[in-house]
Amino acid sequence: MKKVTIPYKRTHYYFLVMFLLSLVMLVSCQRGEKAASDPESIRNSAEVKDRVKEEFVIVRMAPVFLADLIIKLKSPGEAVTDKHVVMKPEVSGKIKILYVEEGQHVQKEDLLIKLDDREFTLNLESADATRLKNLSELLLESQFSEQADVEETVDREKLEKAEREYEEKRRLFRQGKVTEKEFEEASWQYELFLIESGEKKEEIVAAAKGLTQSEIDVKKARLYLEKTNIRAPFSGIITDVKISPEEYVSGSSELFTLVNIERIQVHAKVLESEIGKMKVGREVELKFSAYPNRIFKGEVKSISPIVNPEDKTCRVFIDAPNPDEDIKPGMHAEVEIVAEIYEKRLLVPQEAILHRGGRKLVFVHEEGLAKWRYVQTGLENEDYAEILPAERQGEGVTEGEQVLIEGHFTLAHDANIKIVEK
DSSP: OOOOOOOHHHHHHHHHHHHHHHHHHHHHHHHHHHHHHOHHHHHHOHHHHHHHHTOEEEEEEEEOEEEEEEEEEEEEEEEEOSOEEEEOOSSOEEEEEEOOOTTOEEOTTOEEEEEOOHHHHHHHHHHHHHHHHHHHHHHHHHHHSOOOOOOOOSOHHHHHHHHHHHHHHHHHHHTTSSOHHHHHHHHHHHHHHHHHHTTTHHHHHHHHTTHHHHHHHHHHHHHHHHTTEEEOSSSEEEEOOOOOTTOEEOTTOOOEEEEOOSEEEEEEEEEGGGGGGOOTTOEEEEEETTEEEEEEEEEEEEEEEEEETTTTEEEEEEEEEOTTOOSOTTOEEEEEEEEEEEEEEEEEEGGGOEEETTEEEEEEEETTEEEEEEOOEEEEOSSEEEEOOOSSTTOSOOTTOEEEEESOTTOOTTEEEEEOOO
């Protein structure tokens, strides 16, 4: 067989050419892989630009704006009412008329129960008769008795001095500058001078004849008679009715409960480490499982000075209007309290923030196109993120620009977009 011999120089040239071709292919592959993994290369590639020119994506957008960033603190809570009273009678008797029923709304001073008042009426009439008898006796005695002229022997200056001292001691006593005993001594001294001067002659005679006591008895009898009319101490709702007409009740009998829920208090528990962020007057949002799509507003009314040693929490008292009476005492609440306020921050909705290639970015709307912008975020809450000043040209956003918040997850740079309202 004939052997073919390839000259050495020709063989060397052949291998050199093959090596160079392999090197060129390797470099091309590496550049392709780098371009495929580089977001900047992706968004600027001719293939992507040609593709996005042929179609558009439906998106929603929201403005970049300057506002206060509010950080809220979440806590469990319970609704209560501070106007809640178990009604009891002040006098004993049989229920003559029951004017209320379960769930009824009443106004302050409305008549709720009328007790049998016959015995109390008789007591008032008896006391009044005794008063009239004593008054008649006093008038007859003063009319027919001989009136002797009595020379006034009281020193008017001493009387006036005692009166001034009494008024001064009363003023100082109200200010807490003299003791009760000192005030009483001045009062007794002044009264003695009045008696000696004859200023209280009629009161003394009336007391001696029993008229004064009989007048007191009449007032007491009238007071007890009025107590047979049980009235509402405040406006509210009747609940837990425990009695019925003709039933006999005494001072220990529970009649029903009166509650007012036009305003509700919510007692929230805040961790000891967070209590320093609580401020009286701060806004509060309340959510209840009975109303999943509603948010009720309130404000911090007061903060307990005591920390519970068992769970290291402190109670925060929240006041909330409840005009429709939707919130019921005993309801569990999810409480969001404004804890910190950072003023004048550049904000975007959280939905606008995307993560690509380990960096945060947003898409900005510019003349029908979606523009890719890298951003750096600062403080955040559940709804908004703060955008910090850009470190490089072409990054960041400015107040008033529109960022995409829906339909932008798979967008490329310079994608055609169509804006729709929610």
